[in-house]
Amino acid sequence: MENAAGRRVAVIDGPNLNLLGNREVRVYGTQTYAQIKAELQERAKSLGLELSHAQSNHEGEIIARIQALPAEGVAWLVINPGAYTHTSIAIRDALLAAQTPAIEVHLSNPYAREPFRHVSTISDIVKGRIMGLGVWGYILALEYIAGKVQNKKKKEDMP
Numbered sequence: 156m157e158n159a160a161g162r163r164v165a166v167i168d169g170p171n172l173n174l175l176g177n178r179e180v181r182v183y184g185t186q187t188y189a190q191i192k193a194e195l196q197e198r199a200k201s202l203g204l205e206l207s208h209a210q211s212n213h214e215g216e217i218i219a220r221i222q223a224l225p226a227e228g229v230a231w232l233v234i235n236p237g238a239y240t241h242t243s244i245a246i247r248d249a250l251l252a253a254q255t256p257a258i259e260v261h262l263s264n265p266y267a268r269e270p271f272r273h274v275s276t277i278s279d280i281v282k283g284r285i286m287g288l289g290v291w292g293y294i295l296a297l298e299y300i301a302g303k304v305q306n307k308k309k310k311e312d313m314p
C-alpha cells in the first residue's frame with residue numbers, strides 16, 4: 156500500500172505574506188493569499204500530494220511549525236520565510252534540527268531588490284531555491300516534489 160507520509164507536504168509562509176493581493180502589488184501581484192492557498196491545495200491534490208499550509212507573522216510560531224514537521228511525518232517543506240529569510244538564524248537552526256528536506260520559495264527575485272535581500276540564512280541548507288516567478292514558484296516546488304515521489308516509486312534517480 157502507498158505510504159501517505161511520503162506524500163505529505165507543508166507550506167510555511169512568513170510575515171506579511173497574508174497581505175498578498177494588497178501588499179506592494181507591483182512586486183507581489185494581485186492574487187490574494189486566500190486565492191493562492193486555494194490554488195496550491197488544488198494543485199497538490201491533482202499531483203497526489205497532501206498539503207498543509209501555514210502562515211505566521213511571528214518567528215517563534217514559524218519555528219514551532221518547523222519543529223512539529225518530523226512528528227507529523229511531513230516528507231517535504233516548501234518555505235517562504237519572508238523578511239526572516241534575511242535575518243533568522245533561529246529558523247535556520249529549526250530547519251537543521253527538523254532535517255525535513257526543504258525548498259525555499261520567493262515570489263519576487265530578492266537579487267533584483269535591495270542589497271539586504273541578497274542574503275538568505277537558509278540558502279545553503281535547502282534542497283533548492285525558486286525565486287522571482289511569483290506563485291509559480293510554489294507550484295513548481297510542488298511539481299518537483301511530486302516528481303520525486305513518483306521517482307521513488309519507480310526507484311529512478313533524480314537529484
Ligand code: DQA
Nearest residue numbers: 171235237238261262263272
Ligand atoms: C519575499 C522576499 C523578502 O525579501 C520579503 O521580505 C518578503 C517576501 C518574497 O516572497 O519575494 O516578505 O520572501
